[in-house]
Each structure stands twice: as C-alpha cells, then as structure tokens.
Amino acid sequence: MNDTSKNKKADKLVKSKKRVQDHGEVFTPEWLVNDMLDLVKNETERIDSRFLEPACGNGNFLAEVFRRKLNVVDQRYGKSQNEWELYAVIAVSSIYGVEILEDNARECRERLFNIFNERYSTLFNGNCKDECRKSVKFLLNRNILWGDALDFTNPVTKKPIVFSEWSVVSGNMLKRRDFMFKFLVEKTHQFSLFNDEGSPAAIDEPVKDFPLVHFLKLGENEQY
Numbered sequence: 001m002n003d004t005s006k007n008k009k010a011d012k013l014v015k016s017k018k019r020v021q022d023h024g025e026v027f028t029p030e031w032l033v034n035d036m037l038d039l040v041k042n043e044t045e046r047i048d049s050r051f052l053e054p055a056c057g058n059g060n061f062l063a064e065v066f067r068r069k070l071n072v073v074d075q076r077y078g079k080s081q082n083e084w085e086l087y088a089v090i091a092v093s094s095i096y097g098v099e100i101l102e103d104n105a106r107e108c109r110e111r112l113f114n115i116f117n118e119r120y121s122t123l124f125n126g127n128c129k130d131e132c133r134k135s136v137k138f139l140l141n142r143n144i145l146w147g148d149a150l151d152f153t154n155p156v157t158k159k160p161i162v163f164s165e166w167s168v169v170s171g172n173m174l175k176r177r178d179f180m181f182k183f184l185v186e187k188t189h190q191f192s193l194f195n196d197e198g199s200p201a202a203i204d205e206p207v208k209d210f211p212l213v214h215f216l217k218l219g220e221n222e223q224y
Contacts, residue, residue, distance in 0.1 A: 033064050044068040047091050048168075054149035056097030059108035062144075066095055066112055070119050081124050085132045086172060088116060089215045092139045093166035093174070098149040098181070105146040112140055131216045138219035139166070152182035162207055174215050177206040 043049045044065050053061050069091040077083040095112065099105040116136050120128055147154050147161040154161070161181035169175045 030060070030064075033060050037061070037064055037068070045072050047072055047087055048094050050094045050096065052096040052098075054098050056099045056104070056108055056144065058099075058104045059097065059111045059144075062095050062097050062108065063111055063115060066091065066115055069094070070115070074119070074123070078123060081127060082172075084123065085120075085129070086168075086215055088120065089132070089135055089139065089174075089218075090166075090168060092116065092136050093143070095143060096163060097144040098147045098161060099144070100146075100148050100155055102146045102155075105144055109137075109140040109144045112144070113137060129216065134220075135216055135218040147181075149181075152180070152185070165206075169212055172214050172216070173212040174218070175212055176210040178208040178210075179206050 037044050043051075045068055047069050049069075051062065051065050056062055070088060073084060073087045073091055077087050092112070097105070097108055099108060113133075113136060117133065120132070142164050145154075145161055145163075149161075152161050153159060162178050163181050163184065165177045165179065167175045167177075
C-alpha cells in the first residue's frame with residue numbers, strides 16, 4: 001500500500017467512547033483536512049514552510065502536509081538522490097506536533113516516517129541510506145512531542161516542551177537551536193513557531209545552540 005492509500009486505523013474518527021469522554025478525542029476527517037489545507041495551499045507546497053499542530057492526534061493534518069511537501073520534493077529533486085534526501089529531511093524538519101495522549105504521538109511519528117520511507121524506497125530502492133532514515137526518525141522524535149499544548153509541559157513529568165528550529169546554513173549542513181514552546185507562544189501570541197525569516201519572533205536567546213551538522217548525521221552525536 002503506497003503513502004496515498006487510506007490507512008484505516010489512522011482514518012477512524014473515534015478510537016473509543018471512553019477516549020471521547022475523557023479527552024474529547026475526535027479525529028478530523030480526510031475531506032475536511034484537505035479543504036482546510038487548500039486554504040493555505042501555497043504554504044503546504046513550500047518545502048521549508050513550518051507547520052505546528054498543537055493537538056495533532058495521530059497526524060491527520062501533519063500527514064497530508066507532509067505528503068504535499070514530498071510531492072514538491074519529488075517534482076524538483078526526484079532525479080538526484082542526494083538532493084531528494086536533503087530536501088525530504090528539510091520537509092520533515094518543518095513539521096511540528098504536540099499531542100496530549102502518548103499513544104497518539106507515537107502513532108503520528110510512525111505514520112510520518114512510513115510516508116517518508118515508502119516514498120524513499122519507491123524512488124531509490126536498494127540505494128536508500130540507513131543514515132537518512134535515522135536522521136528522519138531523529139527529527140520526528142524531536143518535532144512530534146508528547147505534551148499538553150495548553151500548559152506547555154509533558155503531562156507526566158511536567159518538564160517544559162522544548163522545540164528545535166532547524167535551518168539549512170550551507171550546502172548539506174543544518175543548524176539546530178532549541179526554544180521553549182511556552183516562550184514562543186507568549187512572544188508570538190499564536191500557535192506558530194518561527195517567522196518567515198526562520199527566527200523566533202522577538203526572542204533573543206535559545207535554550208541551547210548547537211554546532212552545524214550534516215543532514216545525514218543527525219542524532220549521531222550525543223549532544224543531538
């Protein structure tokens with residue numbers, strides 16, 4: 001089944017009555033997801049345009065955003081594996097989610113990775129690189145977080161949610177800077193992470209600043 005096929009588990013609007021009662025969990029149907037994303041169609045087709053879903057569930061919105069971005073990557077860079085890998089990684093790095101239920105956050109990460117991996121395997125077969133897959137998994141673990149977007153913390157540990165800004169600095173090198181989600185929202189007064197210039201609005205200092213790293217080496221160094 002390719003990445004455009006329906007995933008019955010993901011497309012279910014309700015997992016259980018109890019989850020609806022306890023958490024108000026009802027997933028957005030595919031037709032409504034597409035109608036809403038069509039309102040910002042140009043942004044969904046910009047590879048590095050950042051999207052945050054503050055109650056992402058198992059990824060109905062983020063999966064479609066990612067598919068649209070990968071379609072552009074395919075069209076522009078499908079004939080060059082290195083370029084396709086780089087821009088696919090950039091597309092992944094631009095997608096963010098917060099989800100209060102841990103199983104949904106895990107499903108969302110798995111779903112997004114499967115979309116990437118199916119596309120990657122179809123295009124390049126035996127030439128696919130494990131290090132590229134590892135970089136994508138690392139980004140998803142950093143960008144799709146189990147947390148409460150209302151109080152900006154993990155529901156159990158109560159540690160603050162910290163998001164990473166990923167920017168291409170030169171060639172194949174990425175720059176990472178970490179910022180507290182709470183301060184991003186307070187400064188921008190909306191659920192958006194970074195402005196169009198790639199910098200958190202009105203925030204001077206990140207929580208942590210990281211050295212440049214090759215996009216295929218994400219997560220190899222312990223500090224990442």
